[in-house]
Amino acid sequence: MPTPSRTSLDAITTAGVEILETRGLPGLTMQAVARAVGVKAPSLYKHVRDRETLVGLVADAAATDLAADLEEHEGLAGLAHALRFWAAAHPEMFRLVFSGRGSPEVAVAAGAPVVTAARDLVGPADKLSAARLVTAWATGFISMELAGAFQLGGDVDEAFEYGIERLSVALSGR
Structure with missing residues (x-):
């Protein structure tokens, strides 16, 4: 009879996020996660093939967390503010989510609120292009903010608002 597992994929993923x-x-x-869940590193391989798989699991967990947060907001401005707030609270998760290391299925689910907001502004034909534009602007802005790269002075919050407003106007054709 096989020995019962002393950990689970959920525990491994939770420890990985932390x-x-x-x-x-x-x-x-793998060693850090093994210590966190109370097993030896070789025991993790019963659940996770390798470090890259572990990183993918953690990326998916982070994207799922972001998706749950975004679902509570509507419209371009609400989503952009939610993303910025979430990134400030979870900077490493933010970086990982937008690194492309998670599964495409989870990425599609996480991006659904942005695609919906984009569709509401530009219609169904251009919704994906508009969602990509908004996501690229927001993630670029937030990445620079997290890195402390805005060195020219001025109010960064005002700049963020300006970007949201200009994108909204441009996409809605007003």
């Missing part, structure tokens, strides 16, 4: 947020992506190792 490690990511406290130690960054370089700290997200």
